[in-house]
Amino acid sequence: MAAPPPEPAGAGLEELEGLALDTVIAKAGASHAVALACASKRLRDAAGDDALWRRFCADDLGLRGDAPLDPDGRPLPSFKDAYKVWMESFGMYPLPLVRRVKNFWASLKSWLSENFPEALKTLNKGVSEAQIQSAEDDLGFKLPMPTKLLYRFCNGQLPCSEDHGENVRMAPLGIIGGYVFYDHCVNVHLSPLEQIVEETKEFYREYNGQGVSNIKKLLLVATSWYRPKTFLLNCSDGELYVGTINLQDGEMLPCVPKSLIRPTNSDMPQDGLLLWLEEHLRRLQNGMIKTRMRKTSRYISLFPEAAPSCTSAMTNGVKVVRASAVFAPEHPESWQSGAKCMYAYSIRLSVPEACMLGGVYYSSCQLYSRHWIIRWRDQVVSDVNGEGVIGKYPLLTPGQEEFVYESCTPLPDSPGSVEGSFTFVPGKLSRPEGKSFEVTVAPFPLEMPEYIF
Incomplete structure (x- = not known):
């Protein structure tokens, strides 16, 4: 039937x-x-x-x-x-991934609009699928699906200009941000696709026959406009790396946990670049990192400003706030003389209300000396006493802007820590109004981070 x-x-x-x-x-x-x-x-x-x-x-x-x-x-x-x-x-991409990448860019642009509109103006309109295909043809390899989608929605930031004055204005506006200590200045921009293609080809030409060039399908996705710092995406396995000072010899460090990378997952693929950018956004949104002023320009500072990576302490009304460190593998002193880790650290000093010592209030106090104890795996590797900080003797008064200084320290390896104290004099060094006193610097960590920016 x-x-x-x-x-x-x-x-x-x-x-x-x-x-x-x-x-x-x-x-x-x-x-x-x-x-x-x-x-x-x-x-x-x-x-x-x-x-x-x-x-x-x-x-x-x-x-x-x-x-x-x-x-x-x-x-x-x-x-x-x-x-x-x-x-x-x-429609050629998994819709959950489309939604995820779209929401990432919408959230980042919202944060930039509220906190850093100067950087928002540097973002480019997304590229077409045809432009992605053209870039892949030019490079000779395919980009991971999440990276393609990131650039479909936003083509990174404006490229370098031939106008020197314009470059100076643009340099601090990297959406990844950076740090400054002594004459070492880093500020990382997310590169546009056309710049990625040209710099990637130049990278392979420059390092032809050297260690790093033996790794195929590397893509230069982000670079610093000041001191060299380069982030490379391995398009074969989706891992994101940062180059060390010995990048030409193939020394790179992973920037995200490898266990999270799923470049070929059909439902929700995620490569290192997408994970890295999403983690960066989380840190911006939760206040772990913020914008700071440097001279007349604002920039995203990568020095952490929240626990546990950042510590603070108050002694006699003097506040040592946001003592924190950033891993700096690109620094020239990194990976030399047995010091495999270089850390930049930031110290901020202020008197929020008043300096008080023995029940007596003082209108000001001035830093005279510092004492640093740096440990590596519970061993003291440096115990330093010296006058001033970076050659300065800051005078603190209630309500004034924080005094900020940055420095650096090498370590044989990770982890480590920094702690110490400052000696202050009530009044001024030229006219002391009381006995000197110690201001504690709470220990803050020096660690190889899971995510490197």
């Missing part, structure tokens, strides 16, 4: 009405809604409800707003049109 002919699509739904029908179509998803629209006029009308497509836009693509927009932010007639346009642009 022959089997009965199959029922046409949507035959059982013809009996449903109102909310029940809307709920079924919504749960069926966008592709099934398109199929149902072909079954009958009634189902076509139900499946064409723009409120339904607004929900599909939100659930599948993370498009949450009152107006339907295309990927470039231009208005469209309906959410159904928006869904179609977005799928034409990004």
Whole structure:
């Protein structure tokens, strides 16, 4: 006996009405809604409800707003049109990954808009799929899927300009940020695709035959506009590395935990670059790192400003705040004389209200000397006493801006720590108003971080 002919699509739904029908179509998803629209006029009308497509836009693509927009932010007639346009642009990627990358860029731009609008203006419009393909053809290898999507939504930051004055203005505006100590200044920008291609090819030409050039499919994704600091994405396995001072010999350090990288996962692939940028965003959002002023320019400072990486202490009204360190593998003194780790550290001093000693308030106090104890694996490797800090003797008064200074220290390896004290004199060094006193510097760690920026 022959089997009965199959029922046409949507035959059982013809009996449903109102909310029940809307709920079924919504749960069926966008592709099934398109199929149902072909079954009958009634189902076509139900499946064409723009409120339904607004929900599909939100659930599948993370498009949450009152107006339907295309990927470039231009208005469209309906959410159904928006869904179609977005799928034409990004349907070749897993939708959960599209939503994740889109949300990352939206969140970063929101933070920059509120906290660092100067840097927001340096972000480029995303590239097309054709531009990605052209870059891959030029390089001779494929980019990881998450990296492709990152650049589809935003093509990094503005490239270097031939105008020297413009470069000086742009240099501190890296969205990754950096640090300064002595004459060593780092500020990392996320490179645009065209710069990545040119610098990657130049990188292989420069290091032809040397250790690092033997590693194929490396991509230079971020660089510092000051002292050299280079981040390289291995497009074979999705790992992100930072070059050390001996980069030409192939010395690189992983920037993200390897266990998190899934470059070929079909549902939610994630490479080192995506994980690195997401962690950076988390640190910006939770206040672990913030913007600081250097001379007349603002920049993202990578010195941590929250526990446990940052410590603070108060002694007699003098506050040592945000004592913290940053790993600096690119420093010239790194990896020399047995010192495999170089750390930059930042110390900030202030008198929030008043300097008080023995129940007596003083209108000011001045730093006279410092005492540092640096440990490596519980061994004291440096115990230093000296006058001033970086040749200065800061005078602190209540309510004034913090005195900030940065320095550095090498270690044979990780982990380590720094602690110590400052000697202050009430009043001024030229006219002391009381006995000198010690201000404690709470120990802060020197550790090889899981994420290197």
